[in-house]
Amino acid sequence: MLEDGTASSEPEVRSDGDGTETLSSARFQEIALPHLDAVYRIARVLTSNEAEADDLTQETFTRALRAFDRFELRDYGARPWLLRILHNVFYTERSRRKREFKLPDEVDFDHFADEESSTTSQPLALDTVDWEQFDEEIKEAVAGLQPEYRLVLLLWAFEDLSYKEIAHVCGCALGTVMSRLYRARRQLSERLGDYARDLRLRGAEGG
């Protein structure tokens, strides 16, 4: 049941006796649908594909609706619940497609500082920056992350989720969240740093 994210510890069977389909649907509309755009945004960036994002979002809400009478708003709220379903749908689908992937070793969180390298920079001329291009760089950098890193990054950036909430959504340990988030941010900043350096070089050549 964990595959659909609906039978883990947090949702509970409601005993209020008002669970008619009409009421349930109305309540689902009230509680879950406001998060559609947020869920879709995560799905869209996670999959990097419009059709896949549609499917992933639709399946997420289908499963959420199916399990809605067992859902109770507590601990994490509706959005993390939906995102947890999304997470499970995403990985179920990946598993079905037998797309094997392997994560690099997790970061030893006690040695983050050892991985740091100091760099120096010169001021960047603002008028040399193409902002549309910058957006594209970010998007490409995000798309280049391992999906596990990408999801943690998006949950942190878009949803302002705490480590605990992210761990709940992803079904992993806090330490894993921390190391993935660290790695994701670092990879992203390295990629964007390369872009900034290129820009600076081009600016220097031009003037």
Next chain:
Amino acid sequence: MDCVSVQRILDTFADGELDAEQAVQVREHLRGCHGCRDRVETVRALKTALNRSFANIQAPQALRQQILQSADVPAVSPDPSATRHIRAPQRSWRNMVVPLALAATLVLIVTLWRQTPDVAPPDGTMSVVPARLVADVREQHRRCIRNSADGHHAADLPRSCPQIADKLSDDLQLAVLVPSLDAGGFAFFGADRCGIRGRPGAHVLYQSASSETMLSFFTVGRWVEVEVGLEDRKVEGLKREYVVSAKESPCVVAWHDGPQSYILCADLTQKSLIAVADGIRVAVGPAAGVERFAFHRGYRSGR
């Protein structure tokens, strides 16, 4: 704590996840360490940049209809007024985050990370009784709040800076005051943060050319992040609210440029804001003659 010790927990601190005791130690370290502070700002800047770059993604209407139908709920009209109640409130990052933030992000991604200047024009200016410098600003806030129904917020100061209007008005969206001070002096008494009308902001207390003590206040559209600390936030479900406290940001810097003086207020640390102002100086040109920055905390500059 030294830098090595701090850096091991700095990301956790930046995410507001460090326990209170350690957070106090880190904060203490950050007061004297620009490098580590930049690292904290880096994390915030990255979040800002990500939100901006992906701000336009919304669920397609067709998908929305499919999900509604599968929920056995009558399909809603595409009329926005009819769908408003089921749509999540959208963050208008695209509008709030300006290119300058991205420029800053680019720079800081290499070393210096900055926050987003996410600042509306000054909301208003009022004449106040002479204050005893910074300590009195808080009282002026209260006056300001009490008087807010009296329409004093109608700004009577110009909000543009002609020389750099093209940079400021639309692109940078930084709050700019041109108080028309005479060349002889500029009394910048102080500034502090406030949360007037439920929006975070800052008050600036300064002396006008006619020696009146003036108070202007600014609000920022949204905290990108306040100084990280558990006591600074309340989490209600997914809604994270920040309470205003006397931390570094937003900050105000002011400087002379020829016969005029300028004040910038932004949700930035002081160092970042100086960098922003310095960028404007470059935009104006090398002959602009920006002489010095005046910081809040009662700094007074004159010529």
